[in-house]
Amino acid sequence: MxxxxxxxxxxxxxxxxxxxxxxxxxxxxxxxxxxxxxxxxxxxxxxxxxxxxxxxxxxxxxxxxxxxxxxxxxxxxxxxxxxxxxxxxxxxxxxxxxxxxxxxxxxxxxxxxxxxxxxxxxxxxxxxxxxxxxxxxxxxxxxxxxxxxxxxxxxxxxxxxxxxxxxxxxxxxxxxxxxxxxxxxxxxxxxxxxxxxxxxxxxxxxxxxxxxxxxxxxxxxxxxxxxxxxxxxxxxxxSGPEIYDLRVEDGQLTIECSPCKFIMFKAFPLRGPFIGNYENGEPMSLASMSIEEDMQYVRVECIDFEGNVAWSNPVFVADLLQGGE
Ligand SMILES: [Zn+2]
Ligand SMILES: [Zn+2]
Structure with a gap:
């Protein structure tokens, strides 16, 4: 990839x-x-x-x-x-x-x-x-x-x-x-x-x-x-949070953002992780997931403690495969 x-x-x-x-x-x-x-x-x-x-x-x-x-x-x-x-x-x-x-x-x-x-x-x-x-x-x-x-x-x-x-x-x-x-x-x-x-x-x-x-x-x-x-x-x-960096390296999609309550990897058709520090409520500003070749796209939503959202654009997985864009 x-x-x-x-x-x-x-x-x-x-x-x-x-x-x-x-x-x-x-x-x-x-x-x-x-x-x-x-x-x-x-x-x-x-x-x-x-x-x-x-x-x-x-x-x-x-x-x-x-x-x-x-x-x-x-x-x-x-x-x-x-x-x-x-x-x-x-x-x-x-x-x-x-x-x-x-x-x-x-x-x-x-x-x-x-x-x-x-x-x-x-x-x-x-x-x-x-x-x-x-x-x-x-x-x-x-x-x-x-x-x-x-x-x-x-x-x-x-x-x-x-x-x-x-x-x-x-x-x-x-x-x-x-x-x-x-x-x-x-x-x-x-x-x-x-x-x-x-x-x-x-x-x-x-x-x-x-x-x-x-x-x-x-x-x-x-x-x-x-x-x-x-x-x-x-x-x-x-509508609030910031996304600083979004990249794919060695099949891992990693996002860096301002402190957030949830980071949600909206992958389709294979679902990605929805991440939150449910036990201690600590804010998160970094998360990653592995991309699978059978995924069509992944987009990321970062949600802050007021419910405001930052939306990344989609990562189109076909672009990352051999012969892709
Ligand atoms: Zn209008
Ligand atoms: Zn209008």
């Missing part, structure tokens, strides 16, 4: 929120104030992903903070406003040469989108991609998305596995079961935690800003490097 480093404790990681709203759609703060709020919280990048309106705001970019162009595209329901429907995160991908023109700043899109049958979500995903974007399946749990949708539709890059706004407001925010369903059916897709924040007051005791994020390993903080590393899966998602 090959050795592979997924996250390197010696390399820089940049913190980002890929899903939020401003007054360009239904958010409470204008973009300039959103940028200030996330800078104050120690973020390095955000996507101003307003509903049906694309943002491209290079004017906010500095040496230590950037905005990734994008939007949230929705309004696609078999029965308007009744069926669960689809919201997709749309992120500008500068690492590809698009077939069609890239979207411009404040370019707006009509909603609802007419439903033309089951292929409609795929048409929308492909259309967004043809303009040079990555596509994310947003908040599946909150939307009551059908599990099969994450298998039936293709060419999306990630599933939103934690959506803080829907946890903050309705406690229905965890999409990791959808992710496992996609992975178990052979999809190579990543998981993303994000805020989806709309409202913010810096005096609020329970803030909507800063509840879910990604940490992207990258040599530099540029739009192209961040997106390149997102596409390679060189990142993890979190």
């Amino acid at each position: 090959k050795n592979k480093i997924y996250l390197d404790g010696n390399k820089t990681k940049y913190k980002g929120n890929l899903h939020l709203h401003t007054t360009w759609s239904d958010g409470s703060l204008p973009a300039e104030q959103v940028v200030v709020a996330f800078k104050e919280k120690g973020y390095h990048f955000i996507c101003l992903s307003d509903h049906e309106i694309y943002t491209r705001t290079d004017e906010f970019n500095t040496a230590d903070f950037i905005t990734i162009p994008g939007m949230e595209r929705g309004g696609l329901n078999p029965i308007p406003d009744k069926d669960p429907g689809y919201h997709f995160g749309v992120l500008d991908d500068p690492t590809v040469e698009p077939e069609r023109e890239r979207f411009g700043h404040l370019q707006s899109f009509p909603t609802p989108i007419p439903w033309e049958g089951e292929h409609s979500p795929q048409l929308l995903i492909d259309e967004m991609r043809s303009h040079g974007n990555l596509v994310v399946f947003n908040h599946p749990e909150w939307h009551l998305t059908r599990f099969d949708d994450v298998v039936k539709y293709d060419r999306y890059f990630a599933i939103e596995i934690y959506n803080h706004a829907t946890e903050w407001s309705t406690s229905s925010s965890y999409g990791a079961a959808y992710w496992d369903h996609a992975l178990q059916n052979g999809k190579r897709v990543f998981g993303i935690a994000a805020d989806d924040s709309h409202a913010h007051d810096r005096n609020w005791k329970i803030p909507e800003y800063g509840g879910g994020w990604v940490q992207v390993q990258s040599d530099t903080l540029t739009h192209a490097e961040i997106v390149k590393n997102l596409k390679m899966g060189h990142f993890y998602s979190s």
Whole structure:
């Protein structure tokens, strides 16, 4: 089995929120104030992903903070406003040469989108991609998305596995079961935690800003490097804990993280260990397991004493075998 480093404790990681709203759609703060709020919280990048309106705001970019162009595209329901429907995160991908023109700043899109049958979500995903974007399946749990949708539709890059706004407001925010369903059916897709924040007051005791994020390993903080590393899966998602290092050496998958209550190796179809110091309650920051060739994938969840989670991206076992990637 090959050795592979997924996250390197010696390399820089940049913190980002890929899903939020401003007054360009239904958010409470204008973009300039959103940028200030996330800078104050120690973020390095955000996507101003307003509903049906694309943002491209290079004017906010500095040496230590950037905005990734994008939007949230929705309004696609078999029965308007009744069926669960689809919201997709749309992120500008500068690492590809698009077939069609890239979207411009404040370019707006009509909603609802007419439903033309089951292929409609795929048409929308492909259309967004043809303009040079990555596509994310947003908040599946909150939307009551059908599990099969994450298998039936293709060419999306990630599933939103934690959506803080829907946890903050309705406690229905965890999409990791959808992710496992996609992975178990052979999809190579990543998981993303994000805020989806709309409202913010810096005096609020329970803030909507800063509840879910990604940490992207990258040599530099540029739009192209961040997106390149997102596409390679060189990142993890979190609502609290940190993952410092994740690697396979001599068939052992080892994770180093901030002090946690549980470290869970979610391997499929052969189960991995779920580890906790049940007797003494001592926090853990290191764990490992042996990978077996019959495993399809392994992903790791680190859960802290407040119940917050860090999610690694999947280790696809086929990549580690001879002839693999
Ligand atoms: Zn949405
Ligand atoms: Zn949203």
